[in-house]
Amino acid sequence: MLIRAFVPAHITAFFVPIIRDNPQDSGSLGAGINLEKGTNVFLNIEEGLERHIHVAFNGEPVKKEEAPITMHVANKIVPEDFVGEIEIWQYFDFPTGYGFGNSAGGALGSALVLGYKFGGTVLSLAKIAHEAEVVHKGGLGDVVAQLTGGIEIRIKEGGPGKAIVDNIINHEYKVLAIPIGELRTKEVLDDDVIRTIEKEGRISLQRLLQNPTPEVLMNEARRFAEATGLLSNDLLEIAREIDKVIFLPSSMIMLGKSIFALLRDEEEKKVKEVLKDLDLHYEICRVYWGKPLVERWIPNE
């Protein structure tokens, strides 16, 4: 029997990192968007004489050291006395390291499929995924954001059950996502830029809470990206080209070398032409409004 979980890709518009001793007290404030594409995780269990946990990314088996977050999750959920071969297959719709919350998607998706098999509530499983993310510096706010879905505002930091995550009502916008390159979360979060991020992130959050609309979200996303100096010139050039044909400003995905924008139906055609001219690969997808899924997976159904 295969178990499948789906966790949406999560892109961050702006954020305030909050790191404390206890991972469940750590997290982020900020805002972001969950997408209908993301991470699919499949669990397959085979009989065996020992306890083995195997992880594969996009169909390719990886070593334990290459999957520390997933191994952290699995070791906490799979009972110590379990004997058999556990296979965790993670498939990502977006490239890893580009700001789409793949590590959190893999962590939360793995926690959910393992919980389906070995037990646990959604919050208790998500806490383990959040802990793995914080400890191994995968991200701070992705798990609680993905757990909530929609266009989200993290108004109180922390792990699942502690964070408070609100939603903006989405007025029929689609999301344009342009993955351009990798940016290591770890490096930026260790850098001096952190103080500017904290200051500008709090300003953006306050403004969005005063007027919680997709319009203010995108205005603040762009302001934050420029004010923190995170938006590099090459990305800014692309953003400006896109801005010529859409109403709301585009911005940078935090933290990846990627661009995102909210699109109205009538803007889709024009923006596709611009992206064709720029020769950029992109995705246009709907906002994923719900919670992550976990279910028995029946192929060809």
Next chain:
Amino acid sequence: MLIRAFVPAHITAFFVPIIRDNPQDSGSLGAGINLEKGTNVFLNIEEGLERHIHVAFNGEPVKKEEAPITMHVANKIVPEDFVGEIEIWQYFDFPTGYGFGNSAGGALGSALVLGYKFGGTVLSLAKIAHEAEVVHKGGLGDVVAQLTGGIEIRIKEGGPGKAIVDNIINHEYKVLAIPIGELRTKEVLDDDVIRTIEKEGRISLQRLLQNPTPEVLMNEARRFAEATGLLSNDLLEIAREIDKVIFLPSSMIMLGKSIFALLRDEEEKKVKEVLKDLDLHYEICRVYWGKPLVERWIPNE
């Protein structure tokens, strides 16, 4: 333009009521199930020279006094200086007063459609719905449960953003719901039985948290219903007939004169035969896993 919201019906398995001065501190502990059927609310706005709010239940316009919860919600969200005719149409898949969370569905659905038009985040809108429910004694835990979806456990009481609501992973069960008669929440919550409810509800919650599975949920639901004396003889007789052909015990919906059970696919046929013999109207539906929906509604799409 019509705006539509869907809020799942919510049935409670067991509960502990917690009433405090501040409605946002009031709520309930306990567990319940959100269903794929429930409440649909449509908002239509027409021009007019004055500020009027009209409410209709299942297509029938009702007086303001008959819709105090919806009016409470509307008066908090519709700006005071708004001029025009606001029509709130609420359609219920289950009968009102039978324990399916219709009042909370109407409150939350109305808050969401009005928020789509006039602004507000999901939590801020849901807080208004929760307040209306608590103040007018519609219910205590339905709004936060419906906001979460799934098979839910309320582990901390309060309004939206304050309550902590967890989920059990649903292992492919469907829900059988048999609405039999009305039971006024207001009367039971004012009664002496409340102390027994509090005691037994806490025992059930503790046991479910120790072993959070659908099996324990149903065992505790039935134990709670019997231990509190809420399960009347006529309902008990029906429950026993159903129990003959299904694996998990059926129980009473809190608080309505209604029965519910969790069904496996292979049990569906047998239980339908029993219900036909008993000449009872019933619904079999899936668990609604996600959050309530709110969207622009385009007929015939």
